[in-house]
Amino acid sequence: MKKIFLSAAALIFLFAACKKSSSSSTSIDKTKLIGTWMRTYTATDLNNNGSIDASEKTPLSSGDYEYMTYKSDGTGLDSFNSGFGSGTSAIVWSVTANWLTLNLSGFGTEISQVTQLDDHNLILLDTSRHPAVWGIFAK
Numbered sequence: 001m002k003k004i005f006l007s008a009a010a011l012i013f014l015f016a017a018c019k020k021s022s023s024s025s026t027s028i029d030k031t032k033l034i035g036t037w038m039r040t041y042t043a044t045d046l047n048n049n050g051s052i053d054a055s056e057k058t059p060l061s062s063g064d065y066e067y068m069t070y071k072s073d074g075t076g077l078d079s080f081n082s083g084f085g086s087g088t089s090a091i092v093w094s095v096t097a098n099w100l101t102l103n104l105s106g107f108g109t110e111i112s113q114v115t116q117l118d119d120h121n122l123i124l125l126d127t128s129r130h131p132a133v134w135g136i137f138a139k
Contacts, residue, residue, distance in 0.1 A: 028114050030095050031072075037122050037137035039066035045131040052123075052134055068137065078104055100124060 041059055043052045060066070066080040070093055078089045090105040095114075102110045112124035115134070122137040 026098050028095060028098050028117050032117050032119065033070045033093075033095070033100075033122070034072050035139055036067055036069045037139055039068070039135055040138050041134075041136040043134040043136060045133070048131055050132075052136075057136070078102075 039060060041057045043057045045052075046056055047053065061083065064082045066078065066082070068076065068078050068091075070076045070091075074093055076091045076093060078091050080086060080088075089107055092103040094101050098114045100112050100114050102112070104110065110126065111128070112126050112135070114122070115125050116123040120139050122139070124135040124137070126133045126135070
C-alpha cells in the first residue's frame with residue numbers, strides 16, 4: 001500500500017512539474033536583426049482585436065521615412081524624417097526572448113514585442129500605447 005501511495009505521489013509530482021507554461025515568449029534569432037530596416041507601414045489596433053487588419057495599416061506619408069540600422073555589437077542608428085521632425089539618433093539595442101529594447105539617444109527607451117522577424121520582414125508591437133501600435137519594417 002505504501003508503494004502504491006508513493007508511486008501515485010511521484011506521478012502527480014511529475015505531472016505538475018511537466019505542465020506547460022502559459023507564456024508564449026519565443027526567443028528570436030538576434031542575427032536576423034542585423035542590417036538596415038525601412039519602415040513601410042504603421043498599424044494601430046483601433047478595434048483592439050490584437051491583430052493587424054488591412055484597414056488599420058497606414059503607409060508613411062510622402063517624404064517621410066525611417067531607417068533602423070542594427071549592428072552586431074548592439075549599437076545602431078535610427079534615421080527619420082516625419083511631420084514631427086527629422087534627424088539621426090544613436091541606439092543601443094538588446095533582445096530578451098521576443099522583446100526588443102531600444103535606448104535611443106535623446107528620445108529615451110522603447111520596449112517592443114517582436115511579432116515577426118525573418119530575412120525580409122520585421123514587425124514590432126508597442127503595447128505601451130493604447131491602442132497598441134505596430135511598426136512594420138522591410139529589409
